[in-house]
Amino acid sequence: MSTLFTPLQLGSVTIPNRLGMSALTRSRASKSIPTEVMKKYYEQRARGGAGLIVSEGVLITRQGTEYHDVPGIWNKTQVEGWKKITDAVHAAGSKIYAQVGRVPVVRILFQSLFILQLWHLGRANHPDAPEQIASGVPVYAPSAIAARGGKFKYLPGTPGYVTPTELPDPTVIIAQYKEAAINAKEAGFDGVELHGANGYLVHQFLDSTSNKRTDKWGGSVENRARFCLEILKELIDVWGPDVALKLSPAGGYGDVGMELQETLDTFGYLDPAFLDQEFDGRLLIIGYRILKFSLLASIIQGKKRATQHDVLASYSSFLPDTKIFLNAGVMPAEAEELVDSGKVAGVFNGLSWIAHPDMGKRIQTGKALDSNVDFKTLYGAPGVDPALGYVDYKEAVY
Known part of the structure; x- marks a missing residue:
C-alpha cells in the first residue's frame, strides 16, 4: 500500500496520505x-x-433536517465548539519536525486535513421539525415541487416530504454560505466543502426534475449551475484554493436524477466551469461513481431516479488538473490500484472509518478490517449514551 501513503498537496496544505474519511x-x-x-x-x-x-x-442556518442533533455553524457558540474539535484533530494528526537554522523552531510538516462540509437541505426539511419552527421561515427549494418519499427520525409516523416554498431570492442563501465559510475559518478548519450532492439544496438547483424556475436560476444548464457556482465564488473569496465540491451525478437520493444525456451535459458543464474561475487546478473535487447505497435508497423509497453511469470515466476528462477523490465503498486493494494508476488522487471511505478509528494505521500495517458497524447506533438516539457505536470501537494500532 505504498502509493496510498504518499503525501499530497491540496490547496495550501499537504496531507500525509491519500485516505479520506467521508x-x-x-x-x-x-x-x-x-x-x-x-x-x-x-x-x-x-x-x-x-x-x-x-x-x-x-447546517449553515437554523432549519429542519432529516436527522436529530446535527451541528450547525451559524453562531459563536457553535464556532467555539468546533474550535475545540479542530484543535484536537490537528494535535492528534500532526507530525513535527525541527527546522535547522540560526534559530531552531518547531513547525508542522503534515497534519490531518480537516475541512467543514457546508450543508443546506432545501426541500428535504420538514415544517414540523423543531429547528425549522424556530427559524420562522418556510421550507425552501428552487421550485415548489415535493420530493417523493422522505423519513424523519424524530417525527412520529411517516409524514414524508412536503411541497416546499420556492426560494424567492437565492442570493440570501448564498450570503449564508459565505458567513458559514467565515465562521469555519474562525473555528480553525483547513478548508470548506460545498455539499452539492445527495438531493440537497445545491443538487436541487442543478437537477431539472426539482428546478423548474424560469428566471436566471433555472432552465438551461448554465442557469441551473449558477447557484452552485455563485456559492463557490463566495467560498473562494474567503478560503482561496482550500475549497472542495461534493457531487453525486448518479443521483437517486432525495428524489433527484435526470436522464443520462442531461446528466452528462449538466455535470460536464459544471466541473470545468468550477475550474475556470482562476483556481489553477488546486481545488479538490470529490467525485462519485455509481453508489450501490444511492441506488438502493431509490428502490426503497419507491423512486427510480438514479442515473447509472461510470462517473469517473464520464467526467475525469474534464478535470485534467484536478485532485479527484473517489467515494463508494472503495476498499484498500482497489484504492491502491486507483491511486497508483493516476485515475484518482485519493479515496474516501465511510463505514470502515466508523468501525475502525485506526483504519489508516491498520491498512499501513496490514492489519485486517475486522469490525462491523452497528447500524442500530449509527445516528444515536435521545436518552441513549452517545458514546455507544460512536467512540467505543476497539482501537488497536497506535
Missing part, C-alpha cells in the same frame, strides 16, 4: 452545538491515520 452524519450534537464526544470521535480518526477528514454535514 462526511458522516452521526447526530451527536446538542441543540446544534458540537459536543465533547464529537471531539473524541474526530480525534480518534485523526490519530488513526486519516489524511483528510471531511466533517459531517454542518
Whole structure:
C-alpha cells in the first residue's frame, strides 16, 4: 500500500496520505452545538491515520433536517465548539519536525486535513421539525415541487416530504454560505466543502426534475449551475484554493436524477466551469461513481431516479488538473490500484472509518478490517449514551 501513503498537496496544505474519511452524519450534537464526544470521535480518526477528514454535514442556518442533533455553524457558540474539535484533530494528526537554522523552531510538516462540509437541505426539511419552527421561515427549494418519499427520525409516523416554498431570492442563501465559510475559518478548519450532492439544496438547483424556475436560476444548464457556482465564488473569496465540491451525478437520493444525456451535459458543464474561475487546478473535487447505497435508497423509497453511469470515466476528462477523490465503498486493494494508476488522487471511505478509528494505521500495517458497524447506533438516539457505536470501537494500532 505504498502509493496510498504518499503525501499530497491540496490547496495550501499537504496531507500525509491519500485516505479520506467521508462526511458522516452521526447526530451527536446538542441543540446544534458540537459536543465533547464529537471531539473524541474526530480525534480518534485523526490519530488513526486519516489524511483528510471531511466533517459531517454542518447546517449553515437554523432549519429542519432529516436527522436529530446535527451541528450547525451559524453562531459563536457553535464556532467555539468546533474550535475545540479542530484543535484536537490537528494535535492528534500532526507530525513535527525541527527546522535547522540560526534559530531552531518547531513547525508542522503534515497534519490531518480537516475541512467543514457546508450543508443546506432545501426541500428535504420538514415544517414540523423543531429547528425549522424556530427559524420562522418556510421550507425552501428552487421550485415548489415535493420530493417523493422522505423519513424523519424524530417525527412520529411517516409524514414524508412536503411541497416546499420556492426560494424567492437565492442570493440570501448564498450570503449564508459565505458567513458559514467565515465562521469555519474562525473555528480553525483547513478548508470548506460545498455539499452539492445527495438531493440537497445545491443538487436541487442543478437537477431539472426539482428546478423548474424560469428566471436566471433555472432552465438551461448554465442557469441551473449558477447557484452552485455563485456559492463557490463566495467560498473562494474567503478560503482561496482550500475549497472542495461534493457531487453525486448518479443521483437517486432525495428524489433527484435526470436522464443520462442531461446528466452528462449538466455535470460536464459544471466541473470545468468550477475550474475556470482562476483556481489553477488546486481545488479538490470529490467525485462519485455509481453508489450501490444511492441506488438502493431509490428502490426503497419507491423512486427510480438514479442515473447509472461510470462517473469517473464520464467526467475525469474534464478535470485534467484536478485532485479527484473517489467515494463508494472503495476498499484498500482497489484504492491502491486507483491511486497508483493516476485515475484518482485519493479515496474516501465511510463505514470502515466508523468501525475502525485506526483504519489508516491498520491498512499501513496490514492489519485486517475486522469490525462491523452497528447500524442500530449509527445516528444515536435521545436518552441513549452517545458514546455507544460512536467512540467505543476497539482501537488497536497506535
